[in-house]
Amino acid sequence: xxxxxxxxxxxxxxxxxxxxxxxxxxxxxxxxxxxxxxxxxxxxxxxxxxxxxxxxxxxxxxxxxxxxxxxxxxxxxxxxxxxxxxxxxxxxxxxxxxxxxxxxxxxxxxxxxxxxxxxxxxxxxxxxxxxxxxxxxxxxxxxxxxxxxxxxxxxxxxxxxxxxxxxxxxxxxxxxxxxxxxxxxxxxxxxxxxxxxxxxxxxxxxxxxxxxxxxxxxxxxxxxxxxxxxxxxxxxxxxxxxxxxxxxxxxxxxxxxxxxxxxxxxxxxxxxxxxxxxxxxxxxxxxxxxxxxxxxxxxxxxxxxxxxxxxxxxxxxxxxxxxxxxxxxxxxxxxxxxxxxxxxxxxxxxxxxxxxxxxxxxxxxxxxxxxxxxxxxxxxxxxxxxxxxxxxxxxxxxxxxxxxxxxxxxxxxxxxxxxxxxxxxxxxxxxxxxxxxxxxxxxxxxxxxxxxxxxxxxxxxxxxxxxxxxxxxxxxxxxxxxxxxxxxxxxxxxxxxxxxxxxxxxxxxxxxxxxxxxxxxxxxxxxxxxxxxxxxxxxxxxxxxxxxxxxxxxxxxxxxxxxxxxxxxxxxxxxxxxxxxxxxxxxxxxxxxxxxxxxxxxxxxxxxxxxxxxxxxxxxxxxxxxxxxxxxxxxxxxxxxxxxxxxxxxxxxxxxxxxxxxxxxxxxxxxxxxxxxxxxxxxxxxxxxxxxxxxxxxxxxxxxxxxxxxxxxxxxxxxxxxxxxxxxxxxxxxxxxxxxxxxxxxxxxxxxxxxxxxxxxxxxxxxxxxxxxxxxxxxx
Numbered sequence: 201x202x203x204x205x206x207x208x209x210x211x212x213x214x215x216x217x218x219x220x221x222x223x224x225x226x227x228x229x230x231x232x233x234x235x236x237x238x239x240x241x242x243x244x245x246x247x248x249x250x251x252x253x254x255x256x257x258x259x260x261x262x263x264x265x266x267x268x269x270x271x272x273x274x275x276x277x278x279x280x281x282x283x284x285x286x287x288x289x290x291x292x293x294x295x296x297x298x299x300x301x302x303x304x305x306x307x308x309x310x311x312x313x314x315x316x317x318x319x320x321x322x323x324x325x326x327x328x329x330x331x332x333x334x335x336x337x338x339x340x341x342x343x344x345x346x347x348x349x350x351x352x353x354x355x356x357x358x359x360x361x362x363x364x365x366x367x368x369x370x371x372x373x374x375x376x377x378x379x380x381x382x383x384x385x386x387x388x389x390x391x392x393x394x395x396x397x398x399x400x401x402x403x404x405x406x407x408x409x410x411x412x413x414x415x416x417x418x419x420x421x422x423x424x425x426x427x428x429x430x431x432x433x434x435x436x437x438x439x440x441x442x443x444x445x446x447x448x449x450x451x452x453x454x455x456x457x458x459x460x461x462x463x464x465x466x467x468x469x470x471x472x473x474x475x476x477x478x479x480x481x482x483x484x485x486x487x488x489x490x491x492x493x494x495x496x497x498x499x500x501x502x503x504x505x506x507x508x509x510x511x512x513x514x515x516x517x518x519x520x521x522x523x524x525x526x527x528x529x530x531x532x533x534x535x536x537x538x539x540x541x542x543x544x545x546x547x548x549x550x551x552x553x554x555x556x557x558x559x560x561x562x563x564x565x566x567x568x569x570x571x572x573x574x575x576x577x578x579x580x581x582x583x584x585x586x587x588x589x590x591x592x593x594x595x596x597x598x599x600x601x602x603x604x605x606x607x608x609x610x611x612x613x614x615x616x617x618x619x620x621x622x623x624x625x626x627x628x629x630x631x632x633x634x635x636x637x638x639x640x641x642x643x644x645x646x647x648x649x650x651x652x653x654x655x656x657x658x659x660x661x662x663x664x665x666x667x668x669x670x671x672x673x674x675x676x677x678x679x680x681x682x683x684x685x686x687x688x689x690x691x692x693x694x695x696x697x698x699x700x701x702x703x704x705x706x707x708x709x710x711x712x713x714x715x716x717x718x719x720x721x722x723x724x725x726x727x728x729x730x731x732x733x734x735x736x737x738x739x740x741x742x743x744x745x746x747x748x749x750x751x752x753x754x755x756x757x758x759x760x761x762x763x764x765x766x767x768x769x770x771x772x773x774x775x776x777x778x779x780x781x782x783x784x785x786x787x788x789x790x791x792x793x794x795x796x797x798x799x800x801x802x803x804x805x806x807x808x809x810x811x812x813x814x815x816x817x818x819x820x821x822x823x824x825x826x827x828x829x830x831x832x833x834x835x836x837x838x839x840x841x842x843x844x845x846x847x848x849x850x851x852x853x854x855x856x857x858x859x860x861x862x863x864x865x866x867x868x869x870x871x872x873x874x875x876x877x878x879x880x881x882x883x884x885x886x887x888x889x890x891x892x893x894x895x896x897x898x899x900x901x902x903x904x905x906x907x908x909x910x911x912x913x914x915x916x917x918x919x920x921x922x923x924x925x926x927x928x929x930x931x932x933x934x935x936x937x938x939x940x941x942x943x944x945x946x947x948x949x950x951x952x953x954x955x956x957x958x959x960x961x962x963x964x965x966x967x968x969x970x971x972x973x974x975x976x977x978x979x980x
Contacts, residue, residue: 203251204276207244211269212602214343215300217329218242219286220371221263229254232281237289237342241297247278265303265330286372289342299335299663301598302428304486304516306331308369313518314525322407324519325383325570328369335601336429336574337375341663345374349571356381379406383570385519387412390563410522413566417535422446424540424554424562428517429576429597430547431540431554433561438533440500446536447502449561451543453841456504458488458511458578459534462524466533467512470497476588480581485598486516487579498533508852513578539577544643546652549575574659575652576600576639585938593932593958595626600639601660604956606630606714614976617668618968619681621704621961627657628965629666630973635966636664637957644680670698672972676732700975702968704731705739708927709746711967712952718923721747723915725908728928729824738762740822743911745919749974755872755911757826761817763810771839772846773799774807775825776832781811783877792884823930826876830900833883834893844929850897851933858898861906874907905939909947925952929960
């Protein structure tokens with residue numbers, strides 16, 4: 201007997217081959233009816249005897265790129281359909297579905313790309329329902345070609361035939377195209393002049409242009425290459441002169457460049473690669489993976505100076521593969537592939553903008569005419585040593601805008617905008633018990649980044665039909681994200697009680713709780729460089745009793761002066777002097793003559809005077825500044841060229857197998873302070889006694905671990921709490937993270953850390969949203 205069901209499916213079900221999957225599944229079970237995309241997902245109407253089996257298989261074996269969040273089915277009276285069809289999409293006002301992140305080229309398309317007998321041989325935009333651009337080209341939902349930047353490209357008869365053929369892999373593949381009808385790529389010289397073979401000859405386009413670029417890269421050129429979510433600046437990673445030239449032109453200082461290798465064998469010739477890292481490298485996201493260098497290796501030292509690691513990714517677009525494997529002699533062990541932007545500005549996405557803004561960096565340009573609607577950087581991940589879990593350090597291409605579950609907000613219909621922090625900014629929207637994190641926005645310190653924030657927010661609120669009625673922001677009154685939050689609330693009529701400030705370190709801890717669905721109270725440990733405190737101070741080494749809706753600060757690292765404010769961040773020797781002065785007072789130069797030997801006495805005396813008189817020297821409990829101070833004391837780095845550089849190099853210098861640590865005191869009070877002066881004095885004593893920098897660095901890391909464990913045990917003894925949440929940028933230091941987690945677990949704690957969202961400030965928007973949702977409950 202025939203049954204009829206109307207089925208509604210929500211989740212990531214558009215742009216992932218879901219309708220072709222349904223079409224073929226209906227044929228398998230001899231069902232008739234139709235399906236279509238709508239603004240909420242996919243709707244299916246089927247009639248036949250095996251409807252229940254059909255639904256079971258949808259649940260059990262959906263397309264690999266899809267995610268089913270909800271499936272409902274209701275009985276309807278049977279009707280006589282003549283067959284099964286895919287109908288035109290339907291748009292519903294106020295309804296939304298989830299957009300798939302961009303997906304790397306699939307094995308089938310890669311095989312066709314490199315097959316001389318295939319009609320898409322060396323076509324740099326080959327794709328199918330299983331791969332290709334998604335988020336970066338979507339203007340609106342439903343996900344159909346007219347709602348993407350592929351709208352201007354009308355399919356040729358052959359591509360149209362594939363698109364309409366249920367048995368074809370490109371059945372309803374919205375970015376489908378070929379060299380006849382699809383986007384193209386071309387070569388442009390510096391200044392914007394298109395290159396040809398000679399007077400009156402054809403311009404360099406598609407694989408000919410790519411082949412020409414390969415030759416130029418071999419010769420040491422820097423080329424701006426338009427990719428999936430923006431431009432890369434590329435050069436031969438084994439060519440020291442080219443890398444140094446790129447670093448100088450980009451004003452990149454010592455910040456590591458990412459590299460792209462042709463295959464996993466090339467990666468393994470340069471780096472140590474675990475099974476987990478290999479799986480991430482070769483997976484469908486293709487992020488940058490932080491790997492330990494093999495020494496020696498072929499990559500120029502200037503790619504990642506003073507660093508034991510390399511950031512490595514594999515090709516993820518057809519164009520990338522053609523840079524390595526096209527029809528020309530020779531290849532590369534690795535190419536530098538760094539974001540195409542000026543320092544601290546958003547990645548460039550348009551051809552015109554690239555020629556204008558990158559002209560002083562790039563020697564040449566490789567452009568294409570498939571517009572990028574949403575700029576999106578490469579994601580960065582690292583495998584945590586203890587659990588071998590993947591930790592996302594920058595959440596962008598391949599992950600954004602995939603929504604995260606937000607358990608515990610059931611019944612709340614209000615939608616939240618959480619505006620994130622100043623550095624490594626992301627924002628977060630909530631809808632239907634989900635958190636939608638933006639891609640990595642960057643440091644909110646200039647107009648260009650603020651505009652990127654606004655354009656991304658406009659896109660995601662329009663696409664997901666989010667209308668925020670609550671806005672969360674950082675406590676710091678002067679951050680651009682805070683100023684924007686207040687302006688947004690005012691211009692959208694959001695009342696003051698729904699504009700919710702969230703303390704920075706509480707947001708860090710809450711991000712862990714939200715990610716893992718933790719309820720109740722936890723011991724929160726938030727270690728980072730800086731965050732505006734509830735008392736207006738500069739916090740950063742915090743222990744708290746944390747719930748989602750609030751927290752109590754119970755301990756922090758010793759407050760020390762931050763002489764010169766932001767200058768103390770850029771010049772770690774100032775923090776070293778501050779800690780040494782706290783430890784030795786007026787005897788600082790007698791006890792630490794090495795400072796007088798390498799730094800200008802006038803500067804030292806000036807900073808001591810600032811410290812003693814409290815001039816432009818706010819107190820800080822920052823763990824990040826403690827790492828900076830020790831790095832400077834050990835003469836590792838007195839000035840930094842990028843955020844976290846001193847702490848990274850301190851970690852790099854640590855000796856394996858050293859288990860000693862330094863003393864510290866805990867000064868009890870309403871809020872306890874961890875007195876680090878004994879630690880500093882012992883560091884100086886070891887340094888003067890000839891102990892190696894690597895051993896001192898290891899003992900310092902062990903001491904920070906012991907501080908975390910000791911304070912957590914004291915809190916447990918008093919409060920009976922067993923769960924610890926670790927967050928903040930300092931926990932990107934995996935030497936510290938691994939040892940702290942192992943030590944806490946050995947003491948019987950359950951330990952939770954960020955994994956799917958960054959532990960740095962890229963994750964605090966999720967924490968802000970979680971806090972805001974919980975506080976909203978209290979308002980009801």
